[in-house]
Amino acid sequence: MVRPLMTDTVFLAQKALPADAGDIAVADDLLDTLKAHEDGCVGMAANMIGVNKAIIVFDNDGTPCEMFNPVIVYRKGLYLAEEGCLSLQGQRRARRHRTIKVQWQDRQMQTHVRNFTGWTAQIIQHEIDHCSGILI
Numbered sequence: 268m269v270r271p272l273m274t275d276t277v278f279l280a281q282k283a284l285p286a287d288a289g290d291i292a293v294a295d296d297l298l299d300t301l302k303a304h305e306d307g308c309v310g311m312a313a314n315m316i317g318v319n320k321a322i323i324v325f326d327n328d329g330t331p332c333e334m335f336n337p338v339i340v341y342r343k344g345l346y347l348a349e350e351g352c353l354s355l356q357g358q359r360r361a362r363r364h365r366t367i368k369v370q371w372q373d374r375q376m377q378t379h380v381r382n383f384t385g386w387t388a389q390i391i392q393h394e395i396d397h398c399s400g401i402l403i
């Protein structure tokens with residue numbers, strides 16, 4: 268189900284609560300909502316649809332991906348990016364890393380660890396920031 272976008276910046280500034288297997292419907296709605304905004308939107312966090320849980324979805328070279336409770340456990344290659352956000356107007360600068368190692372759970376609560384680079388890494392960093400209540 269496509270959900271309306273949350274624009275309340277006080278709500279969006281909250282730190283997300285841990286997600287669990289009871290949040291699968293939220294992940295499904297988040298994927299549906301990302302797809303509904305696919306021209307222009309490459310990633311979303313659950314708080315952007317009004318659910319304060321640590322779930323992100325993103326486009327990974329054309330494949331929609333989801334992560335529960337993502338954490339960056341290693342980062343290198345700091346650079347300054349210019350990016351937009353569906354929840355805000357305009358473009359802003361953000362510090363990003365070219366390579367990140369992320370630990371997360373899938374919807375069955377199985378843990379994964381993987382490196383991401385470049386554009387996909389940038390999107391994941393943006394969405395993990397959302398889970399910490401950080402907007403660009």
Ligand SMILES: CSCC[C@H](NC=O)C(=O)O
Nearest residue numbers: 308309310350353390393
């Ligand atoms: C470069 S990351 C940009 C992510 C942004 N989505 C909002 O969380 C978007 O424009 O899709």
